[in-house]
Amino acid sequence: MNLKKSLFFTFISFCYALGAVAQTQDNKYQFSIDLTTYQEQADRLAVELICPVLSTPEAVYRVPKIVPGTYKKYDFGRFVKDFQAFDKQNKALTVTRLDSNSWKISPANKLYKITYKVDDTFDAPLQQNYVFQPAGSDFEKDVFLLNTHAFLGYFDGLKKAIYRLHVRKPKAFYGATALEPISHNDFADLYESNSYMNITDAPLLYCRPDTASLALHGSKILVSVYSQNTDQPYAPVILKELETVLLSIEKFLGGELPVRKYAFLVYLSASLPVNGMQGALEHSQSSLYYLVDGGNPKALAREIRDVGAHEFFHIVTPLTLHSEEIADFDYNTPKMSKHLWLYEGVTEYNSLYVQLVSRLISQKDFFNTMKLKMSMSEQLFEDSLSFTQLSKNVLDEYADQYSNVYEKGALMAWCLDLQIRHYTQGQMGLQRVISELAKKYGASKPFRDDDLIPEIVALTHPSVGDFFRKYVEGGSPLPFTESLAFAGYDFQKDVKKKEPSLGKISLEYKGNREVVVSYIGNMNDFGRSMGWQVGDVLVELQGKPVNTDNIETLLTEYRNNTKDGQAVKVKVARVDNKGQKKTVALKAKAQLQESTERYRITPMLKPTPAQLKVREAWFKGL
Template sequence: MQKFILACLLCMGTTVFGQGFNVQINLKDVTEDRLKIQMNFPPQKQKSILVNFPKIVPGTYANYDYGRYIVNFQAFDQQGKALAVTKKNVNQYQISDATKLAYVRYEANDTWDSPEVKGEYIFEPAGSNFQKDTLFALNTHTILGYVSGQEKQRIKLQIEKPSHLVGVSSLKNTTQGDVDTYLAASYQELVDSPIMFSPADTAKIMMGETEIIISLYSPNNTLSAKQVAAKVEPLLDAQRKYLGGKLPVKRYAFLVVLSDNLKGGSYGALEHAQSSFYYLPEGNADQLSQTIRDVCAHEFFHIVTPLSIHSEEIGSFDFNEPKMSQHLWLYEGLTEYAAHHMQAKYELTTWNDFFKTIQEKKENMDMHFDAKVPFTVMSQQVLGKHKEQYGNVYQKGALIGWGLDLFLRQQSNGAYGTQQMMTELAKTYGPNKSFQDDELFEALVRMTKMPALRDFFKRYVAGNEPLPIDAWLQLIGYTWDTTQKEEIKSPGFDPQGLAIKMETKRAYVESNSAINAQGEALGLQVKDEFISLNGLPIDMENFGKNMKKILQIIQPGDMFTLEVARPNESGGYTSVTLKAPFTPISQVSKSAIRPLLYPTPEQLKLRADWMRANP
């Protein structure tokens, strides 16, 4: 999928915004990567209240326990006298004598750079970063709590900032001197609106009636917001057309942080209703062009789902005791499919590239994920038993979306696809109207008037039947030709079969299916962690650069030397040097999906209907 922070006090008073909360932060006061936060309360009627920090937030599908980063939590009355506070658990504080409560104060660590805080590392787009005088990535859920039962109260957020930093968010703000003020109708809205403060580098695009603002932070100035705008403007125009000619939001913010120091092992983004937050490797416009397009296309399409189309589990999200929906195929899978389908439809990429993506997703699905787990079951248990299967939403989930689109087109003689289905769903439901999780399949059957759709969902979404990829290709006059081979230079493994060991900051072989003939010749094993290749380091920071350098110059017959750290019986590692003559390998072509030589008229018609830019 997806920075922010809350801290410090601007004043000691307890001014409230109507009957809501007034939160004050001072970005000029950062000590040991911590922000100080003061949250002023409206009058409380209950004698005891519970202040919560999220366990999880929408779009992350991981229990992060943000309360881990909160320290020195204290409560005070109007005269500054301390009130009794009991820490119930890592995320919750109980305040006694709450009828006397005027404000609370606490400090928040940033999540990007707090190694002393134990627990699972938080994916950067869902976390926070405080770089004094340089960058403040404020995902407010990392630092701002809420009172049980008062999540719908209004919030006034006042942030004092260094004068050279500019704050950007989907929330509009007013500025007086060095103080930015943001107003949110509820805790949900504030959490859904990350804020980024950085030196001024912004660009604005008007897309019909929608204002698009882009804010970029590049530590070495390798890219500018205007360059990003140039890349995403044609993308947004294509998405507008794909969605029927009009975007469903009036304002949208792209918050982009580039990094030259990978810490968590991955890059990516997190979607919000009217914004998205990006954490990407630093590079220039040419290097990041397709990455920006692919990631932005996916995240921006989330304005449809789950913004306008979602179940009760999403519409009434519980930040501490969440219930997961069974429809990640819709929220993430169909969104991922639409992001690639749209680019091919409007000639931002080629159909050949689209089918390469389909092939890659099928291969990744087979290599990494458990085919026996029904997608609905994985979705509902993604926080527990099937946590490791979440990544399949971008593989099998996207393939389900593609297959569904072709199925709908076939059933309607080409006239109706997932674009029309999502438009109808958005009209039936909406941001403030959720569907019942266990009723969606039948609702879609009724809406499309296609009883056969019931069987599609039963077999491929609620069931675990293998996706009939070749049969779907045949519908549009294509086939998967595994006889097409290509010779490639390989380091002994498929990079898609690697994972990151966070404790050692090294890439390792995740499964036997990732090891190819060159790897077998070397003696590579599952769980081997990479140290160097032909003497050059291939740690996380240098992996791609040095791997590419070696493979460019090595020739068949040259000695290939791979140093790995191999787990041993004592729980540590043994350094092992693997050697073998370098031999290019033969594999199924990455362009194995190709059109049939003699497609039928029916196949050609369905292909044309599916590929046509409009509708």
């Protein structure tokens, strides 16, 4: 379904546009930006603020050093240029820059208007603390990605006030955001929010519309896409994938989505970005995605489904269930909570677990993803670091360990889920505990950082407290063997096995679904007997047609079912020296090679009734 605004609203906003010429000063922040006067060469946006009436002789205006969900100091003030303050007669007032993000203005009781220009973050030099794109801004002729924290500020002590944002736009552009405009017409949108926290909780994406929307049991879901590559519509394909995972999440969370409106804003880059990063940032009613457009809408939609599940789960933690540090977020002298294991680890775990429970992914897919996290965590991060310490000091001392919240953090949540299920004899699971806590606390009722773990222990079992002491607060390696055994699974490390390979060749998966031999430099005896050549396109493996969709399954079958000495038959398409493409049959006798499986998870052959009970409850998401 396409999203169109109604005639009724167009009419109202026309009245507004006429009435908006003289802006009177009151107790509101009234911001205006004009996308139609943007000049590509200067690459800046002019911001005008009609200030709320202030009564103090001095006032400090700030833009954020850091914003929620990023766990990194970005100093958005460095993108602000030509900062000026004026009284009603347009006479300049004294402005003193206090630091990168703050300006002192006097006399503040005369202050009427502030003007400045902002640079976008996308085009900033890479080596200077580059802003993760989902938290940044991009101004181009055909797109404006506006994270409001990157250009709106606040006066000290005055974050809880009405914020208005007036955006003039080219007629062809649509502004996608979770904010509901209080009026709009073809050339402008006017938004209003009741605090700095809320207006900066809603990024905006202005471009030619590629949108799709849907009502999901009373919740309105919007997808809006900008692609650097193409004008082909992506939004409907992405929405379709998201719908499957949102239905699963709805069921998982007890039959209702926790929002009435939610916007997925997607910015697709034509190539791998300068900082090599892609990802998304969560908000209460939207999430913003920055991803590389590989030209395959279906593959991209799958990726957005996975990331989208993660971002959507953030509505539960930390956007609903959070500590005081997050509730009263300090944009310039932030205090960190101890519980990133909850905000990011549990979110990441749940985004995968919900897909297992609803069978969007198989148990094998789930285990493989968790094994990959074990490997990443082990290779890239300090395993002995306390997770509560990491969390508390993530902005400085342990900044380089941050990404482990997605790896070990998710594994920690998995172990915790199984521990809770075991010690409560299958009565509780991690999600049940979280929903109990979310009922007790909530978006406007934060918990005290020190109270969280004792509360979880009180809801579950004293032994769960031992888990927290040892593995979350302490830095012990996670107890996979014990936790998985609770659900009747054997966990083993470094299992020696013998299996066939294709001869140590490298394969490349092409966009046209072809699987191509890309490198033969490490080929073994078997590979040489087969006679692989670089550029060979796999047509058949053991009599079965090959493409990028089924190759992984075929290779698994091949590894599991091939005996030593058995004939291995492959057909490839090969270009001969006359430039003709021909099908060539390759054949050799399989040679099993010894290899090591780093992590192995297998169901126990004779689980106890208690183990079966936990396994069933976990597998079904009860």
